[in-house]
Amino acid sequence: MRDSKVIQAVAAIVTVGAVVAMAVTERGGFGPRSNTEPHRAAGAEMARQSLSLLKPGGQITVITRDTTAFQNPATDLLLESFQRELHRAHASISTIEKLQVDPLRLIEVPSGDFQKWIHHAAAGDVIVSFMGPPLLTSEQRRQLGEIQPAIVAFCPGGWPDQIDFRPLFEHGLLRTAIVSRCDQHSAAVSLQSFDQSFTVVTAANVDDFMAAAGKPSAAKSP
Numbered sequence: 001m002r003d004s005k006v007i008q009a010v011a012a013i014v015t016v017g018a019v020v021a022m023a024v025t026e027r028g029g030f031g032p033r034s035n036t037e038p039h040r041a042a043g044a045e046m047a048r049q050s051l052s053l054l055k056p057g058g059q060i061t062v063i064t065r066d067t068t069a070f071q072n073p074a075t076d077l078l079l080e081s082f083q084r085e086l087h088r089a090h091a092s093i094s095t096i097e098k099l100q101v102d103p104l105r106l107i108e109v110p111s112g113d114f115q116k117w118i119h120h121a122a123a124g125d126v127i128v129s130f131m132g133p134p135l136l137t138s139e140q141r142r143q144l145g146e147i148q149p150a151i152v153a154f155c156p157g158g159w160p161d162q163i164d165f166r167p168l169f170e171h172g173l174l175r176t177a178i179v180s181r182c183d184q185h186s187a188a189v190s191l192q193s194f195d196q197s198f199t200v201v202t203a204a205n206v207d208d209f210m211a212a213a214g215k216p217s218a219a220k221s222p
Contacts, residue, residue, distance in 0.1 A: 039074050041194035042178055043081025046128060046154055049176040049200070051089050053150035055124030059094035060086070061117060061149075063109055064130040066098035078130055078154065099131065108132045115140045118173075121149035129153040134173045135163070147172035155179040156198070160213035169203040177201045179209070 050060060062082070065075045086092055097117065101107055114134040121127055126149060133153040136144075155177050159165075168174040181199050201209050207217055 036073075036077055038194045038197040039077045040081045042154060042156075042198055043078040044085040045178060045194070045198075045200065046078070046130075046152060047082045047085030047089075049178075050126045050128050050150075050152050051086070051091060053152065053175055054091070054126050058122070058124030058126060060091070060126050060128060061095045061097065061121065062093050062128045062130070063097045063099065063114075063117070065107065066100045069100060074156075075130060082128070082130075101131070108135060111136050111140060115144060118144055118147060118149060118151070123148040125149040127151045132159060133163070133165070133168050133177060136173065141171055141173070150175040152176045153178075160210070160215075164210060164215055165201060165206050166210055166217065169206050175202070 054060060062079070064079055065072055067075050083093065097113075099109065099113070109129060109131045111134070114129075115136055117127060118134065129151065132155050134151060151174050153174060153176075157180055159179060165174065165177060165179075168177075177200075178198050179201050181197060199209065210217070
């Protein structure tokens, strides 16, 4: 009888502990709750930009990090928000390509993989990369010829310091990019709004954006 009471007491403690753990998890842990709004808004904006480029009969392919081995809540939030916005518009993702990446290195898609997905996509399709833009060699661009799908990329962090976005738009390798603002510190992104953290870059404003990033366009020969 005594053993039965002990078992009941232990079970009660375990149950209470599980409930407390669930409550703490839902509230973001014991520390200060971070602001997830910028990344949720970025995911929704990625969806809106993608839908504006999607043609009738076109398909949406998403390239994202595999967060199974290395958890990344920001990536999960982006994809969740992206899918929710598509659902509101009665659209859906055709294919999701999940890549395992080293979290300590700059997140980018292997150029050979990106080239393959661009090659297999058709006009009217949209390729959405949550891992930055397609960084192809000149030979890979030559092999592709005219780029058929529209490409939308999420480029957080130091991408403007790493590359010049202008050639990507010139060669049709980007139609829209959501990029971290040049006038904010990435460490403070979680405390800011979408407009304070990111900016939407297109062919229309890429020159101004790169100039703000400290990379003015080269003077053209007469």
